[in-house]
Amino acid sequence: MAQIETEVLIIGGGVLGAVVARELSRYKVDVILAEKEADFGWGSTKTNMCIVCQGADTLEFRPEYHRSKLIWDSMPLMEPLCQELDVPFKRVGELALIRNNEELGKFRKMKSKAEKLGINSHQFIDQDSLRQMEPNITREAIAALYDPNIAIVDPVRLTIALIENAGQNGVKVMRETEVVDISRKLNQFEVETNRGSIQCRFIVNAAGTSVEKIAQLVNSNDFVLYPIRGYVGILDKNLGDLIKHEIHMRPDAPGQMNILTPSVHGNLFFGTTMQPSQRGDYSTTRRIAEIGLQNVRKIIPDLSEKEIIHSFAGFLMFRNWEVGWHESVVQASRRIPGFISICIGYPGVSAAPATGREVSELLRREGLRLEANPGFSPSRKAPPVFNQLSDEQQKELIAQDSRYGHVVCRCETVTEGEIVEAVRRGATTLDGVKFRTRAGMGRCQGGFCTPRVTKILGRELGLPEEKVTKKGRKSRVLLYKTKELLGGK
Amino acid sequence: MKFSDIDVAVIGSGPAGMAAAIKAKEEGAEHVLILERQEQLGGLLHQCVHNGFGLFYFGQDLTGPEYAHRFVEKVRDLGIETLLETMVTKVSGDRKITAVNSHEGTIHLQPKSIVLAMGCRERSRGQLSIPGTRPAGIFTAGTAQRLVNVEGFIPGEKVVILGSGDIGMIMARRLSLEGVEVKAVIEILPYVGGLIRNEVQCLHDFDIPLLLEHTVTQIHGEQRVDAVTIAKVDKDKRPVDGTEQNIECDTLLLSVGLIPENELSRMAGVALDPLVGGPVVDERRETNIPGIFAGGNVVHVHDLVDDVSWEAEIAGAWAARLAQKGDHEKKGKIALRAGRNIRSIVPQTISGQNDVTFYIRVKEMEEKVQLRVGDIYHRAFRVVKPSEMIKVNLLQKDLKKLKEKITELNVECERGE
Numbered sequence: 065m066a067q068i069e070t071e072v073l074i075i076g077g078g079v080l081g082a083v084v085a086r087e088l089s090r091y092k093v094d095v096i097l098a099e100k101e102a103d104f105g106w107g108s109t110k111t112n113m114c115i116v117c118q119g120a121d122t123l124e125f126r127p128e129y130h131r132s133k134l135i136w137d138s139m140p141l142m143e144p145l146c147q148e149l150d151v152p153f154k155r156v157g158e159l160a161l162i163r164n165n166e167e168l169g170k171f172r173k174m175k176s177k178a179e180k181l182g183i184n185s186h187q188f189i190d191q192d193s194l195r196q197m198e199p200n201i202t203r204e205a206i207a208a209l210y211d212p213n214i215a216i217v218d219p220v221r222l223t224i225a226l227i228e229n230a231g232q233n234g235v236k237v238m239r240e241t242e243v244v245d246i247s248r249k250l251n252q253f254e255v256e257t258n259r260g261s262i263q264c265r266f267i268v269n270a271a272g273t274s275v276e277k278i279a280q281l282v283n284s285n286d287f288v289l290y291p292i293r294g295y296v297g298i299l300d301k302n303l304g305d306l307i308k309h310e311i312h313m314r315p316d317a318p319g320q321m322n323i324l325t326p327s328v329h330g331n332l333f334f335g336t337t338m339q340p341s342q343r344g345d346y347s348t349t350r351r352i353a354e355i356g357l358q359n360v361r362k363i364i365p366d367l368s369e370k371e372i373i374h375s376f377a378g379f380l381m382f383r384n385w386e387v388g389w390h391e392s393v394v395q396a397s398r399r400i401p402g403f404i405s406i407c408i409g410y411p412g413v414s415a416a417p418a419t420g421r422e423v424s425e426l427l428r429r430e431g432l433r434l435e436a437n438p439g440f441s442p443s444r445k446a447p448p449v450f451n452q453l454s455d456e457q458q459k460e461l462i463a464q465d466s467r468y469g470h471v472v473c474r475c476e477t478v479t480e481g482e483i484v485e486a487v488r489r490g491a492t493t494l495d496g497v498k499f500r501t502r503a504g505m506g507r508c509q510g511g512f513c514t515p516r517v518t519k520i521l522g523r524e525l526g527l528p529e530e531k532v533t534k535k536g537r538k539s540r541v542l543l544y545k546t547k548e549l550l551g552g553k
Numbered sequence: 554m555k556f557s558d559i560d561v562a563v564i565g566s567g568p569a570g571m572a573a574a575i576k577a578k579e580e581g582a583e584h585v586l587i588l589e590r591q592e593q594l595g596g597l598l599h600q601c602v603h604n605g606f607g608l609f610y611f612g613q614d615l616t617g618p619e620y621a622h623r624f625v626e627k628v629r630d631l632g633i634e635t636l637l638e639t640m641v642t643k644v645s646g647d648r649k650i651t652a653v654n655s656h657e658g659t660i661h662l663q664p665k666s667i668v669l670a671m672g673c674r675e676r677s678r679g680q681l682s683i684p685g686t687r688p689a690g691i692f693t694a695g696t697a698q699r700l701v702n703v704e705g706f707i708p709g710e711k712v713v714i715l716g717s718g719d720i721g722m723i724m725a726r727r728l729s730l731e732g733v734e735v736k737a738v739i740e741i742l743p744y745v746g747g748l749i750r751n752e753v754q755c756l757h758d759f760d761i762p763l764l765l766e767h768t769v770t771q772i773h774g775e776q777r778v779d780a781v782t783i784a785k786v787d788k789d790k791r792p793v794d795g796t797e798q799n800i801e802c803d804t805l806l807l808s809v810g811l812i813p814e815n816e817l818s819r820m821a822g823v824a825l826d827p828l829v830g831g832p833v834v835d836e837r838r839e840t841n842i843p844g845i846f847a848g849g850n851v852v853h854v855h856d857l858v859d860d861v862s863w864e865a866e867i868a869g870a871w872a873a874r875l876a877q878k879g880d881h882e883k884k885g886k887i888a889l890r891a892g893r894n895i896r897s898i899v900p901q902t903i904s905g906q907n908d909v910t911f912y913i914r915v916k917e918m919e920e921k922v923q924l925r926v927g928d929i930y931h932r933a934f935r936v937v938k939p940s941e942m943i944k945v946n947l948l949q950k951d952l953k954k955l956k957e958k959i960t961e962l963n964v965e966c967e968r969g970e
């Protein structure tokens with residue numbers, strides 16, 4: 065590949081890289097976003113709990129931390145952003161369950177601390193009202209702190225929408241492009257990737273779990289991050305009505321958490337552990353799964369493990385984990401001009417909109433000229449979601465393109481038309497199709513649709529089916545044709 | 554096609570759906586319609602290219618496609634209407650069906666009666682919470698079966714199979730015949746989950762190691778599966794520390810149980826039996842929703858295809874009668890109670906007015922028992938096993954022996970010969 069030049073290189077296509085790309089697309093700036101995976105939002109973004117919070121919702125929160133400010137500055141920006149990008153946003157509200165007077169006292173203090181910052185949305189709910197709001201939860205809760213502002217989003221869809229919109233406005237995106245080395249020559253960075261080198265004046269390092277690794281390539285070691293592994297379980301949609309609000313409870317042991325939340329697609333998510341762990345080890349263990357079930361049962365006592373359709377581990381990069389509350393990294397390198405690192409830790413999605421703005425301001429201070437892009441359009445249209453259309457709309461869509469009448473994923477009612485559209489917009493893998501359309505995300509976990517989606521992907525990408533991958537690189541789904549292992553043809 | 558005036562609509566065209574539709578037509582229902590989501594009738598039978606089908610129903614040893622073909626011909630000969638590549642998206646409690654396909658778009662139907670024949674699906678890795686990484690190369694056995702037998706692809710060359718359900722054992726043989734190295738079949742129980750004939754013909758005959766009382770404790774590999782860790786389990790099915798061993802492989806198949814597929818039933822408000830995962834039915838295989846019947850694996854997972862078809866015929870026959878006469882029979886008043894060592898009984902209620910076909914599963918393997926249904930039926934068994942469903946036919950005249958106003962009937966395994 066020939067050498068490419070650009071003004072700004074964004075490393076990482078998670079929600080933070082995406083929000084920066086979209087923010088910079090407001091200006092006449094050459095931007096490339098490089099993502100090492102086959103699609104966007106596959107790192108910490110996809111393992112996010114999907115909650116848009118205000119920052120002041122756990123007892124440990126530190127108003128003086130920059131991270132807190134980014135989160136609450138983002139809160140008013142998130143809903144309009146989701147509207148512009150045509151992605152789901154649902155204000156479900158949050159209930160922090162209170163089990164005894166000691167906890168009640170602590171939450172009172174937290175509420176007044178939040179009020180001093182102008183966050184006045186918290187209110188205490190007594191046991192009777194709590195029962196009415198959430199009849200299925202534990203009887204141990206004597207009260208709750210309610211925050212109606214808390215919302216849920218789909219972090220991967222948001223990321224893809226941000227990148228699509230950035231692309232419409234001129235940002236170039238490169239996938240399966242991994243940065244291996246960075247050198248600095250004069251006022252330029254020379255960035256070596258597996259796909260050739262990129263010359264740029266500014267780097268936004270939004271590499272998620274690799275953010276320190278990338279910073280070390282330019283010898284910029286301004287921060288230390290702790291990889292914290294979390295465990296998330298997903299419950300069958302049949303239980304979608306079990307709770308209405310995002311609910312959490314104080315953990316009984318360190319390194320744990322008890323969160324149960326609705327998602328915009330109807331499944332409930334629960335998150336249960338947060339423990340320091342070896343970076344990049346996304347495996348789950350039996351022990352963690354058991355703790356997970358125990359913890360979610362503190363909120364829903366009789367929950368059956370049969371209702372768990374999927375579980376996975378994700379990483380958060382925490383700064384100052386050792387002090388019990390963590391700070392974000394959104395800063396220009398002290399030594400290297402034009403090099404900005406961003407890492408929120410938790411919750412990256414909630415803090416994203418304000419982070420995007422702040423990064424463009426940091427770049428301006430580093431010398432990037434920000435002149436308005438006259439062609440900038442903030443709107444992006446989502447692809448059709450068949451199962452959310454009315455009968456009439458469905459009929460119309462099928463009349464236009466009969467592939468929308470062919471249901472490929474039975475559990476989530478995803479049609480061939482939607483999969484073809486996802487490929488047109490950039491999906492190249494089974495996981496790419498899954499995160500963009502939900503095909504394979506339902507209760508059968510791809511048992512039915514895997515052969516069908518593989519076939520469509522092969523056809524649309526012009527690839528033999530054996531070359532189709534689950535998630536890029538060496539993750540091929542089908543290794544051989546029949547009779548091939550017998551030496552036949 | 555005309556969608557009004559449907560007497561009986563059957564959802565699904567596998568061994569249950571086609572049998573139900575044929576029976577409904579034979580019983581005199583005029584307009585019988587089958588809705589099938591695939592390109593052809595037959596459901597999953599097309600991917601079951603092995604034999605063992607129809608030994609009881611036809612008295613012949615057929616393959617899945619052959620078994621299907623016999624029904625397909627009858628469907629055609631009888632003039633049963635079919636809608637292929639049509640996905641039913643909604644069924645309501647007042648028997649309205651919404652379906653979608655590429656030709657007609659969204660379709661609305663209001664049949665006089667409905668037979669649910671959606672069959673079952675496989676349990677996935679997620680439901681087992683098997684720990685480890687999330688690479689490519691993990692399939693349910695049925696998905697692999699479709700890939701090999703319908704699509705023409707081999708998932709991998711070194712395979713471990715977790716679970717000894719029938720499809721898993723059949724796939725062990727099928728993949729061996731394709732030159733795949735099947736490293737082991739791992740079963741958590743002390744006995745195989747499927748039929749003995751499959752254990753013999755698919756595993757022993759092909760020298761495939763069967764490891765009982767073992768399970769997979771970890772999946773390894775970033776991009777593609779590169780190994781699994783297995784371990785022995787104790788009597789509570791928990792892995793025993795120190796017994797772990799790694800097996801290098803590129804593929805893990807799961808054959809760990811089937812779940813009746815009842816999303817549509819739920820939408821219609823059909824009450825489900827949590828033990829079997831399917832609708833609560835009476836002896837006519839009618840659910841709690843009048844006019845909605847169910848038969849085959851959607852009700853409870855059978856061991857043999859023959860029983861799937863037979864049970865669905867009961868549903869088809871009564872659905873046709875209801876569609877013609879319009880009168881609703883009195884609901885079953887007698888509830889069946891699972892007594893000693895009985896896990897599940899279908900039907901869950903009976904009226905006492907009609908012949909009944911019971912399907913019974915025991916909880917645990919037991920030798921020398923008497924199976925009793927109230928005091929009207931008993932049969933001696935040398936051995937009973939959870940993996941072998943027991944079928945009991947009771948005729949109306951047997952049921953006449955029941956005391957009047959009885960509301961419960963106990964089914965139990967009694968020790969002794």
